[in-house]
Amino acid sequence: MITYLLRRLGAGLVLIFVVTAVTFFLTYGADIPVARNILGPNASAEQVLALEKQLGLDQPILDQYFGWLAGVIQGDLGNSYFSNQPVAEALAARLPVTLSVVVVAATLTITLSVVLGVMSAARGGVIDALLQSISTIAYVFPGIVLGVALVYVFAINLQWVPAIGLVPFAESPAGWFNSVILPAIVLAIGGVAALASQIRGSLVDELERDYVKTLRSRGVSEGSILLKHALRNAAGAGLTTFSLQFITMFGAALFIEKIFALGGYGTYAYLSAVQGDLPAMLGVSLFGVGLVVVVNMLVDVAYGWLNPKARTS
Structure with missing residues (x-):
């Protein structure tokens, strides 16, 4: 197992190195007018050149890359x-x-998907058809519409939960x-539909x-x-689907x-891309x-535990 x-860790590190290198050269080589974006359209050419020099953007791209890489190794992004x-x-x-x-969304997804998938495969008939219909509707229903509806019902009308913001744990x-x-329910609803169908199909086989x-x-x-033998053998496909979700x-x-x-992270990623904030984009x-x-490695470990033959493949 070690x-x-x-072996999985080594392959993961190589992937991280390759992807970040490609991302660096694509972003820094895209000729994004970072200094002009920071200073605004009224800044003079001299001011723009001075800021580019201050930020190190006037250096050869290879020097910039190795400088960034050295910082990453030391934990500095x-x-x-x-800002x-x-x-x-x-x-x-x-x-x-x-x-x-x-x-929370992942926990809801895996829990509900296993329950629905097992019930659908084991019972069949009307229950199977009903669960498949619910899964299909949940899969195609727009998440944004569902989010607004949930906020209106549970946050505004019933006032059971806050409409916006996050309370620290x-x-x-x-x-x-x-x-x-x-937000976890909205994020999980489509995943439950897809994963439950995957588990149901694998379990039926x-x-x-x-x-x-x-x-x-x-x-x-x-x-x-059902639970000790068939579900364990059918879990491989479900794990792969869950990792992607x-x-x-x-x-x-x-x-x-x-x-x-x-x-959160999504908002930060969006703003960094819109602003052309290269260090933030790379981070x-x-x-x-x-x-x-990390997720793929954990899935590989879980699959290797479920199916020992996978460890030598």
């Missing part, structure tokens, strides 16, 4: 060109907001949960295999066959943060690819 993990705030500090302040919503765990549950017939002939209970949730975080006025990219590597 060799397996080291540079400072924002517009002068360290990028690492800005990400550290905003990530807990997005992670709060994404983690350290300040009030109950207040924190109330402030993240609505597993229940038709010969080993299931053998277990039944030996008198093993249906519950044990978890990563996608960060991409969708911008829309959720706009609806519920949450200043966002570094975190994004790092997230992909």
